Amino acid sequence: MHQSYVRPGSAAAAVPAIAATTGKYSSGEILVERIAAGDKLAMQVLFARHRTNIYRWLLRFVGNETVAEDLLSDVFLDVWRQAGRFEGRSAVTTWLLSIARFKALSARRGRTDAPLDETIEATVRLRRQRRGCSGEKAPE
Numbered sequence: 001m002h003q004s005y006v007r008p009g010s011a012a013a014a015v016p017a018i019a020a021t022t023g024k025y026s027s028g029e030i031l032v033e034r035i036a037a038g039d040k041l042a043m044q045v046l047f048a049r050h051r052t053n054i055y056r057w058l059l060r061f062v063g064n065e066t067v068a069e070d071l072l073s074d075v076f077l078d079v080w081r082q083a084g085r086f087e088g089r090s091a092v093t094t095w096l097l098s099i100a101r102f103k104a105l106s107a108r109r110g111r112t113d114a115p116l117d118e119t120i121e122a123t124v125r126l127r128r129q130r131r132g133c134s135g136e137k138a139p140e
Helices: 011-019 027-036 040-062 065-085 092-109 118-131
Strands: none
Touching: 027 040, 027 065, 027 092, 040 065, 040 092, 065 092
């Protein structure tokens, strides 16, 4: 028979206690409530439960592993800071995905490596020439 050891105070040790909670609140809502009270262990459990799905969603959205990892960290940092604002009007998963969506959209807007199409590039070049920024003479 296989026996496993669960370190007291670890995220794995907290899962049975949280799962045993009954009532009108989901375990996710209870986790967020505990996070709002500063419970680091609850944060570890929430992160362990949702990190893979949130990361995969972010990766599909932004198409870059490094950016997705950074955004994942930002999402859970916001959860830690803003857990007290969770109103329970949606599932915790929905709340997390809405934070991730906002972060991903913001990252997309701020991207500087997006390719310029020829029309935009020509317009920018022409404006620079007219202002004398390029050292070239503007066409007459």
